[in-house]
Amino acid sequence: MTALVAIPNGVWLREAVAELKRTSRLPQFLVPTVVTPAAFYGLFTLAVAKSPSPEYALATLAGYGVFAATGPALFGFGAGVAMEREQGLIELKRVSPMPAGAYVTAKLVAAVATTALALVLIDALAIVAGVRLSAASWAALTVLHLGSAIPFALIGFGMGMRMSGKGAVAVANAVFLGGSVLGGLWIPTVMLPGWMRTLGQMTPSYHLGQLARGIVGVDMLGSSFGHATAVAAMTAGGIIWAWSGWRRSPA
Amino acid sequence: MSGDLSDVARLARVSKRLGGRSVLAELNLGIRAGEVTALLGPNGAGKTTSVSLLTGRIAPDAGTAEIFGLDPRRPAARRRLGVMLQSAGLPDVLTIGELLTLQSGYYIDPRPLDETLALAGLDDLADRRCSALSGGQARRVHYALAICGRPDLLVLDEPTAAMDRASARMLWGTVRTLADDGTAVLLTSHDLAEADALADRIVVMDAGRIAADDTPAALRARAGGSVIRCRSRLTPDRAATAPAVRDAGMDGADLRIVTADAAATVRALLDADTTLMDLRVADATLEDAIAALLVAQPERIAA
Numbered sequence: 001m002t003a004l005v006a007i008p009n010g011v012w013l014r015e016a017v018a019e020l021k022r023t024s025r026l027p028q029f030l031v032p033t034v035v036t037p038a039a040f041y042g043l044f045t046l047a048v049a050k051s052p053s054p055e056y057a058l059a060t061l062a063g064y065g066v067f068a069a070t071g072p073a074l075f076g077f078g079a080g081v082a083m084e085r086e087q088g089l090i091e092l093k094r095v096s097p098m099p100a101g102a103y104v105t106a107k108l109v110a111a112v113a114t115t116a117l118a119l120v121l122i123d124a125l126a127i128v129a130g131v132r133l134s135a136a137s138w139a140a141l142t143v144l145h146l147g148s149a150i151p152f153a154l155i156g157f158g159m160g161m162r163m164s165g166k167g168a169v170a171v172a173n174a175v176f177l178g179g180s181v182l183g184g185l186w187i188p189t190v191m192l193p194g195w196m197r198t199l200g201q202m203t204p205s206y207h208l209g210q211l212a213r214g215i216v217g218v219d220m221l222g223s224s225f226g227h228a229t230a231v232a233a234m235t236a237g238g239i240i241w242a243w244s245g246w247r248r249s250p251a
Numbered sequence: 252m253s254g255d256l257s258d259v260a261r262l263a264r265v266s267k268r269l270g271g272r273s274v275l276a277e278l279n280l281g282i283r284a285g286e287v288t289a290l291l292g293p294n295g296a297g298k299t300t301s302v303s304l305l306t307g308r309i310a311p312d313a314g315t316a317e318i319f320g321l322d323p324r325r326p327a328a329r330r331r332l333g334v335m336l337q338s339a340g341l342p343d344v345l346t347i348g349e350l351l352t353l354q355s356g357y358y359i360d361p362r363p364l365d366e367t368l369a370l371a372g373l374d375d376l377a378d379r380r381c382s383a384l385s386g387g388q389a390r391r392v393h394y395a396l397a398i399c400g401r402p403d404l405l406v407l408d409e410p411t412a413a414m415d416r417a418s419a420r421m422l423w424g425t426v427r428t429l430a431d432d433g434t435a436v437l438l439t440s441h442d443l444a445e446a447d448a449l450a451d452r453i454v455v456m457d458a459g460r461i462a463a464d465d466t467p468a469a470l471r472a473r474a475g476g477s478v479i480r481c482r483s484r485l486t487p488d489r490a491a492t493a494p495a496v497r498d499a500g501m502d503g504a505d506l507r508i509v510t511a512d513a514a515a516t517v518r519a520l521l522d523a524d525t526t527l528m529d530l531r532v533a534d535a536t537l538e539d540a541i542a543a544l545l546v547a548q549p550e551r552i553a554a
Contacts, residue, residue, distance in 0.1 A: 007326075014356045018349065025344040087340035092396070095306045095334040097326050097357040 012102045019106035020113060023076070033075060033114055037068035038121035044186065046129050054130035055218070061126045062212035063185035065145035066205060068122055070179060072114035073152035074172040077107055081160025082168035090161075100246055104157060111149045119145055133216065140215045144208065151204040151231065152179075154238030161245030179205035189221060204234045259284050259404050259435040260305050260323075265314035267300055274300045275459045277314065282404065287426065287436040289446035291541060292456035298439045299337075301456070302408050305437065306334050318404055330358060333402030335393045337409040341381035347392055348377035351399050358400030370425050371395035372418060387415045394422060398429065405429060405436045411445055423449050447537045455544050462544045470540040477513040478539060480505045481530045485523060493519035509535060 023030060041064040046052055084090055093103055119142065133141070155175065159168050180186055182196055183205025189197055200206040207227040214220040214227070258281035267275040275297045282288050282305075290298045303309045304316040307323030321328035342350065348364060355361035368374050371391045376384075381392065390413055397405060407426070411419035426449060430436050440446050446453055447467045455463040455470075463470060483490070483506045487499040495512035510516040513532050521527055 008356060008359055011356055014353055018345065018353050021349070022342060022344050084340075084342075088336065088338055089340050089342055091308070091336055092339045092341075094308060095329065095332070095336065096354060096396075097330040097332070097400070099326050 007099060011099065012105055015098065015102040015106040016109040019110040023110045023114060029076070029080075030114065030117075033071050034117045034121065037064055037071060037118050038125060040064065040067070040186070041122050042125050046125065052129060054132065057126055057129035058131045058133075058216050059188065059213065059218040061122065061131060062141070062216050062218065063183075063188075063209045064122055065119055065141065066148045066183075066208045066212055067180050067185040068118035069111075069115040069145055069148035070152045070176055070205065072111040072118070073149040074156045074176050075169075076111045076114065077153045077156030078159040078163075078172040078175075079156075079165060079169045081107070081157055082163050083165040085160065086165050104242065104246075107157065108150065108153050111153050112146050115146055115149050137216060141212060144212050144215060148204075148208045151208075151235045151238050154235065154242045155204075158238070158241035158245040161242070161248060179203040182206070183209055185209050201230075204231055207231045207234070258282060260318040260437070261315075262301060262304060262311075263315045263317070265304060265311045265316060267297075267304065267309070267312050269300065273459060275304075275311075278459065278461065280454065280461065282435050282437050284403070284435045285430060285433045286451045287430045287438060287449050288452045288454060289450035290437065290439045290454050290456060291443070291446055292462070293545065295458075296456040297459040298456055299408070302406055302437070302439060306332065306406055330400070331403040333397035333400055333405045335397035335405075335407045335410055337412065339393065341384070341389055341392055343382035344380060346378050346380050347373060347384075347395075350381060350392070351377075351395055354396050355399045358402075361400050362398070364399075367395050367399040370398060372421050386413050387418050390414050391418060391422075398425075403434060405434050407436065407438045409439055409441065411440070411442060419445070443537045443541065453537075455541055457545055463541075467537055470544075471535055471537055473540055473544075476511050476535060477509075478533050478535050479508040479510060479513060479516060479520075479531070480533075481520070482506070482528045483520065483524045484526060485520065489523070490520065493523070505529075509539065 041060065045057060045060040045064070081090070123138075156172060159171055163171060182192075182200035183203040184192060184200055185205050189200060189206065189209075192200065207230040210220050210222060211224060211227045211231070214224045260282040262278050262280045265275055265278045266273070278297070278301065280301065290301065292298055300309070304311055305318060305323055307325070307329060310316070310324060316323055318328050319331055323329060323332070345353075347368075351364055351367055355364065355367070362370075364377070368377055371394050373388070373391055373395055376388065381389070384392065390410070394407075394410065397407065405426070410422055414422065423445070426436055426438075430451070438446070438450065450467060453463070453465060453467055453470055454461055463473075465473075480502070482504060485506060487501060487506065490496065490499040490506055490508055493508075494515045495510045496508055496516055497511060498509040500507055508516060508520075517530065517532065
C-alpha cells in the first residue's frame, strides 16, 4: 500500500501554477493591489515632500515595501479565501486528496508574486528619487519585503476560514490600514503619539518595517534580533491561527 | 454485514451531534466494492452527515469512520476517493481542462483528460471557463472531478439534482459501468426512480438510524405486490375485507388498495360494487415501499 502514502509528484507546483493563472486572470484584484502601494509611496513621499532627499526616500522605501506586501497577503488570502469558502470551493479541495499545505503554499506564492510586481514599481520610483543601494542591500531588502507577505498571509488565511466574505474584507481593511499606520509604515514611528507606538509594537508591520530600516541603514528603533524574534513569534502564532482555521468544521 | 473486512468504507457505531441535536446514533454502515449503495431518507435523517463523515469533512463524536481502513480526514485515505458534492462551486477563471488536470494531479493513476471529459459528456468544453457554464454543465464538471482519479470509492451527493434528463441518464450509465468494474459507489438521492434504476442496495435512513437495508426489488416486495386504484362506493374499511388486501385508504376521490394478489382482490371488489369505475392496477413502487417504512410520515420522503 505504498501508493497510499506517496504524494504524486508536482502537486504543490501545479497548485501554485494554477493559483498564479487565476490571479493573472483577475485584473480587478491584481491592478489595484499592485498599483496602490506605489501610488501611495509616490504621492505621500515623493510628491508631497517635493524634491525629497534620497535619505528620506530611502527611509520611507523601507516601510512602503512592507506595506506593499500586506495588501496581496491580506486581501488575496483573507477576503479571497472567505469568498472561495462561501462559493464552496474550499469544500471541493477538502474532499479531494490535495494536501492542505499545497493550497496554502499556492496562495502564498500568488501573494508573493503580486507583491513582487508592486515592489518593482516602488523600487523604480525610489531609484528615480535618487535612492542608491549596494546590490547586497537591494537583495536583502527585497527578500525582507517579499517575506513580509508570510505573516500577513497566515493572518489572512485564518480570517478567511472563519469569516464571511464581507466580514473578511472589512477586517482585512482594518488590519491593512491599522497595521500600516500604527506600525509606522506611512509615518515614521518616532512621529507617532505614545499610545499609537505602543499599539504599533503589537503588529508585524512595525517589526518588519524596523528590520527593513535596519537593512538600508537608517535609524532603527530597538535591535534587529528583537524585531526578528517578534516576527518569528507572530508568524508561529499565524501558523496556528491558519491551521486551526483549516481544521474547523465547515460552516 | 456492517463492519465486514471487505467493506471499502464503513461507519462503526458512529454517533454525531450537530448543533446540540443528535443526528446519528450508533450507526453501522458498510459500503462494498462493485456495488451501488443508495442512501435514502427524509431531510434530517442523517444522509448528509454520513457522507460528510466518510469524506473526511467532519469527525465522529464516538465510533469510527474509515475508508480503506484509514481516517478519511487524512489526504492519503482520500487518494482512492472521488466525491461529487451537492452544493460546491467551481473556480470561475479556470477552464474545465485546467481544473480537471489540476484535480487529476492529486491522484496516483488518474484517467487521461480526454477519457474523463468523454465519461462526463464534456468533450467539447475543455477550453470553456467554468464561469460560462449552464447549471447542468457545472454538475457534469463536478462529476468529472469525482471520477478523474479512477477512485475505488465514488461518493455522489444528489448527483442528478439540477441536471437535465439526458445528462442524468448519461451519468447513470457511466456510474453503472464503473460499479460493474469494481468501484464502490455511495449515492444519496431524493429521486427514487434514480435509486431504483441505479442501486444494487438501498439503505433507508430515518432519524439517524437505518430503517431498512435491502435490494430495491426486496423493498418493493415488502410493500406488497400491487397498488389498485378505482372509483367505488365501497369504504376503505369494506375494501380491506377483500382477499389479499394489505392496506386500503382514500387518495383524493380514488380508493387506493395495496394488495399481494391483484387478481383476487379485483374480482372481489367487482363482485361487491357493480358500479366500480376507473380501475387501474400498478406495481407497488419503491416510493410506496419507503413510505410504508417511514411510518405515518409518508410526505417526508418527498421533501
